[in-house]
Amino acid sequence: MNLQSDYSDYLSGAKFHNGLNVQISNRHELKDRLCKIEELVQNKNVLHAGCVDHLPLIKEKIHSNRWLHKRLSLCASRCMGFDIDQPGIEFVKKLGYSNVIYHDLIKDKILPKEICEFE
Structure with missing residues (x-):
């Protein structure tokens, strides 16, 4: 990443600004994390730990x-989610997510x- 030299004081902690605008090179396509994850799991079997969210x-x-489990379910060949949040699991099941x-x-x-038989 090429940054202008006037950003070095901010990167080193010598200066601070809570609204600093930084220009990032646009030579490469920037993807958000959800798009990248979708690319990685495309047509694969996914076991999704912590699937519920808040x-x-x-x-x-x-x-x-922007709900990760929905997006994984749409692009993976197969997706099974599990979570320790029992009310959350019940809630998403009521919304139609059976996986x-x-x-x-x-x-x-x-x-x-469901996890043991997952391939």
């Missing part, structure tokens, strides 16, 4: 196409069949 944000993220289960990898000694 309960108050899920509907808005689904509506704005999610409750599971706590730390506390639960036995893996559920």
Whole structure:
């Protein structure tokens, strides 16, 4: 990345500005993380740990196409999500997402069949 030399004081911590605008070279296409993740999982089987997200944000993220589990489900060959958030799992199931289960990898000694049979 090529930055102008006048940014070096900000990068070193000598100066601070909470609204500093930095010009970044546009020689390369910039992709957001969701697009990059979609590229990586395209036509693959995905086991999605921590699939729920924060309960108050899920509907808005689904509506704005920013909920990761929705996007993984659309581009992967197969996607199974699990999370320790039981109310969150129940909530997304009510929204029509059947490819999610409750599971706590730390506390639960036995893996559920949905994970064991996942290929």
